[in-house]
Amino acid sequence: MDGAVTAAGGDFDAWMHDALRDVEQALSRWVPADAPAGLGAAMRYAVLDGGKRLRPLLVLAASEAVGGRPAAALRAAAAVELIHAYSLVHDDMPCMDNDVLRRGKPTVHVQFGQAQAMLAGDAMQALAFEVLTPDDDADLPPVLQARLCGLLARAAGHAGMAGGQAIDLANTGRALDPDALREMHRRKTGALLQGSVLMGAACGTTTPAAWAALADYGAAVGLAFQVVDDILDVTQPSATLGKTAGKDEQAHKPTYVSVLGLDAARAQAAALREQALAALERSGLAAGRLRALAHRVVDRVH
Amino acid sequence: MDGAVTAAGGDFDAWMHDALRDVEQALSRWVPADAPAGLGAAMRYAVLDGGKRLRPLLVLAASEAVGGRPAAALRAAAAVELIHAYSLVHDDMPCMDNDVLRRGKPTVHVQFGQAQAMLAGDAMQALAFEVLTPDDDADLPPVLQARLCGLLARAAGHAGMAGGQAIDLANTGRALDPDALREMHRRKTGALLQGSVLMGAACGTTTPAAWAALADYGAAVGLAFQVVDDILDVTQPSATLGKTAGKDEQAHKPTYVSVLGLDAARAQAAALREQALAALERSGLAAGRLRALAHRVVDRVH
Numbered sequence: 370m371d372g373a374v375t376a377a378g379g380d381f382d383a384w385m386h387d388a389l390r391d392v393e394q395a396l397s398r399w400v401p402a403d404a405p406a407g408l409g410a411a412m413r414y415a416v417l418d419g420g421k422r423l424r425p426l427l428v429l430a431a432s433e434a435v436g437g438r439p440a441a442a443l444r445a446a447a448a449v450e451l452i453h454a455y456s457l458v459h460d461d462m463p464c465m466d467n468d469v470l471r472r473g474k475p476t477v478h479v480q481f482g483q484a485q486a487m488l489a490g491d492a493m494q495a496l497a498f499e500v501l502t503p504d505d506d507a508d509l510p511p512v513l514q515a516r517l518c519g520l521l522a523r524a525a526g527h528a529g530m531a532g533g534q535a536i537d538l539a540n541t542g543r544a545l546d547p548d549a550l551r552e553m554h555r556r557k558t559g560a561l562l563q564g565s566v567l568m569g570a571a572c573g574t575t576t577p578a579a580w581a582a583l584a585d586y587g588a589a590v591g592l593a594f595q596v597v598d599d600i601l602d603v604t605q606p607s608a609t610l611g612k613t614a615g616k617d618e619q620a621h622k623p624t625y626v627s628v629l630g631l632d633a634a635r636a637q638a639a640a641l642r643e644q645a646l647a648a649l650e651r652s653g654l655a656a657g658r659l660r661a662l663a664h665r666v667v668d669r670v671h
Numbered sequence: 672m673d674g675a676v677t678a679a680g681g682d683f684d685a686w687m688h689d690a691l692r693d694v695e696q697a698l699s700r701w702v703p704a705d706a707p708a709g710l711g712a713a714m715r716y717a718v719l720d721g722g723k724r725l726r727p728l729l730v731l732a733a734s735e736a737v738g739g740r741p742a743a744a745l746r747a748a749a750a751v752e753l754i755h756a757y758s759l760v761h762d763d764m765p766c767m768d769n770d771v772l773r774r775g776k777p778t779v780h781v782q783f784g785q786a787q788a789m790l791a792g793d794a795m796q797a798l799a800f801e802v803l804t805p806d807d808d809a810d811l812p813p814v815l816q817a818r819l820c821g822l823l824a825r826a827a828g829h830a831g832m833a834g835g836q837a838i839d840l841a842n843t844g845r846a847l848d849p850d851a852l853r854e855m856h857r858r859k860t861g862a863l864l865q866g867s868v869l870m871g872a873a874c875g876t877t878t879p880a881a882w883a884a885l886a887d888y889g890a891a892v893g894l895a896f897q898v899v900d901d902i903l904d905v906t907q908p909s910a911t912l913g914k915t916a917g918k919d920e921q922a923h924k925p926t927y928v929s930v931l932g933l934d935a936a937r938a939q940a941a942a943l944r945e946q947a948l949a950a951l952e953r954s955g956l957a958a959g960r961l962r963a964l965a966h967r968v969v970d971r972v973h
Contacts, residue, residue, distance in 0.1 A: 404829035405858070406841035412829070459793060462766075464785035483766035484840050487789065488833050491761060494796050495828030502821030514817035519804030526797030527706035527714070531790050538786050539708035556707070 381661040385426065392425040393417070395447045399500050404492065411481045411489035412496070416454040419472035419611075423594070423666065424449045424565040430658035431569025431583060438572055440508035445517050445568040448497040452525045453561060455493035458486050460534070466620070473611040497521060516571050524564025533557025537622065545623040551592065553623075558598075559591030566590070566659070582652035586645050586659060593641035594666050599624035600634050601671065609671045642667045683963040687728065694727040695719070697749045701802050706794065713783045713791035714798070718756040721774035721913075725896070725968065726751045726867040732960030733871025733885060740874055742810035747819050747870040750799040754827045755863060757795035760788050762836070768922070775913040799823060818873045826866025835859025839924070847925040855925075856897040857890070864896055865889030868961070884954035888947050888961060895943035896968050901926035902936050903973065911973045944969045 396416055402409045425446035432442035461468040461476040462483060469479050478486035501517045503509055509517075523529060533556030540553065566587035570580060599617065603626050607614040617624045625634040645663040649656045698718055704711045727748035734744035763770040763778040764785060771781050780788035803819045805811055811819075825831060835858030842855065868889035872882060901919065905928050909916040919926045927936040947965040951958045 401829055404837070405834045406837040408829055408834055408837035456793075459789055462789070464764075464789060485837065487761055487764070487766060488837050488840070490793075491758075491796065491827075492829040492833035492837075494793065495824045495831075495833060498800055498820055498824035499828055502817055502824060504821070511817035512813040515804055515813035515820070518800055518817065518820045519806070522797045522800035522804060525793075526801055527703055527710055527794045529797075531794035531797060532707045532710055535706070535708040535710035535787065535790050535794075538790065 381658065384658060388426055388429050389422055391443055392422055392429075392446050392450065395443050396450065399447055400451075400493075400496065407481065407485060408489060408492055411477055411485050412493055414474075414480060415458050415477045415489055415493065416451060419474065420450070420454070421669075422450060423662070424453050424562060426662055427562065427565040427587070427590070427659070428569040428572075430656070430662055431566045432572040433569075433658055434583075434652075434654045434656040435570050435573030435575050435579070437569060438508045440506070441513060441517075441572045442569055444500050444503070444506075444509055445521075445572060446565075448500045448517070448521055449524075449561065449565045449568060451493045451497040451500065452521065452530070455490040455497075456525075456530055456534070456561075458490040458493070462486060465534075465538070466616070468613055468616065470607065470613050471611070494525070497525075513571065517568055520564055520568050520571060524560045529556055529560030529564065530558075533560065540623060542621040543623065545628060547628055550623055550625065550628050554592060554595040555588070558595045559588060562591035562594055563587030576653075579652045579654055582648045583654075585648035586652070586656075586663070589641045589645035589648060590663055590666055593638050593645065593663070596625045596634055596638045596641065597667055597669060599626045600631065600638065601669075602626070603631070605671060611671065638667050683960065686960060690728055690731050691724055693745055694724055694731075694748050694752065697745050698752065701749055702753075702795075702798065709783065709787060710791060710794055713779055713787050714795055716776075716782060717760050717779045717791055717795065718753060721776065722752070722756070723971075724752060725964070726755050726863060728964055729864060729867035729889070729892070729961070730871040730874075732958070732964055733868045734874040735871075735960055736885075736954075736956045736958040737872050737875030737877050737881070739871060740810045742808070743815060743819075743874045744871055746802050746805070746808075746811055747823075747874060748867075750802045750819070750823055751826075751863065751867045751870060753795045753799040753802065754823060754832070757792040757799075758827075758832055758836070758863075760792040760795070764788060767836075767840070768918070770915055770918065772909065772915050773913070796827070799827075815873065819870050822866055822870050822873060826862045831858055831862030831866065832860075835862065842925060844923040845925065847930060849930055852925055852927065852930050853894065856894060860897045860900075861890060861893030864893035868892070878955075881954045881956055884950045885956075885961075887950035888954070888958075888965070891943045891947035891950060892965050892968055895940050895947065895965070898927045898936055898940045898943065899969055899971060901928045902933065902940065903971075904928070905933070907973060913973065940969050 400412050428446040429442050458477045460466050462478050469476055502514050533553055536553040566583050570583045602617050642663055649659055702714050730748040731744050760779045762768050764780050771778055804816050835855055838855040868885050872885045904919050944965055951961055
């Protein structure tokens, strides 16, 4: 992959290996095993030892690109992954997508029951904001805490992820035009992916122009991720995905493949990658990690 | 009521009337009607025009006692009510308490479906943190935003409300000793009520001793609220409560009445009121509103 060895130096795979280890350790430290009555076990099951950790990687890569404080970025990375993981727990429940397999394991409600799954998701959302507001951490001063809480809340809430899920829910079984589909995904998955980039950027210093360029990068990568997700849903078996394949089609959900067709969806993913890379050029930052992540998002097979 | 006319001056009922109006207007302003695909409607249904608003009143009263900024306290009050309201939406769902009546109306999942109810609750939790992190509000500087986010997240999460609900869930149908029951309620309802007092206190200036005394007040009022709730569940009809009466007993949930008996539960409520009032004395603050609220919590009939 061209983007793997970057202008910023260093090997991308080695960086990613270390980043994933740091994120895993941070989550393991901050998601409490001793939360009462099995809640901790359910929370840890939902978030540890699984997942691509794309959002944390975007946070850490963006922070590195703007000279952010690594300890602050690690908290932001863990917080955004907690939001993502809670949304999967709630999404998988019988009243939503009713899925039984996630990251190759039984979903949380299958393993712990629906009530505990709902509570674990709720507690994970709160925990994300706890992780962002340490009482005493010189690397995360209150001004940055407030900024990160604000970005995360807006990415997760009605204008972002939760709003996108409501649109998804309302449109299952209906035809959507490409613009409406794009708007749904801009909120449902795009907002949190873009939010990850911006939270990383908030950990350092940026010009307004660089901030805007990073926002464009995040929007393009966020949409590319969803287009590729829709492609993989019809081209890969469940065992590769670690979740039930063909689910969207069975559920009559509008996807990029169903709306555009497979070839046009692939062309769309490639175009979004170019948009993301062009935005990084505009940012004027040495953003090799973010370049490499844009390639990974589009080239991934699961 | 002795506490109704306070050393701080003014009539409590008039203050409460104005405070409730302000909270209602703030919630109406900040809970978006235009959130997509019916999500806004479900969120507004869940939080507007109903409820005692005890938590917002505690925020505003505590803020007033410490000379806090009213505009900051109003944001804190709305945020804490959003957390409370979301918890009711999720609590009422079939996989939890399966209740159909709340605040005299069909519960959110009855009105909007389970999936929308879960999403509305999720979006309300995020919205609470959005309300606490305005981009540009001179009354709520970032340092205070971070402080309020931290207090709210901890009151709502695994160590507070969500943790208490997990204990509740695990102990339905089981006998609990009074200490275990107290521990459950300290988290389940107490943490957010105490958090309300502390969020109000954070809006102004306190000595460490006054802060500790207000924390004691909040803990006592929080527990008193639950003891009275358990008493009302067996002594009042559904029409007065605005929710299904006798529900705890039917569900074989341990309550103060089932564990201690009705007379001892009443004595407990009275003792907690005295503890709350004594804590206010220790605070050294002119906290007439908080005194009056302690009386209201114990003397209420619904």
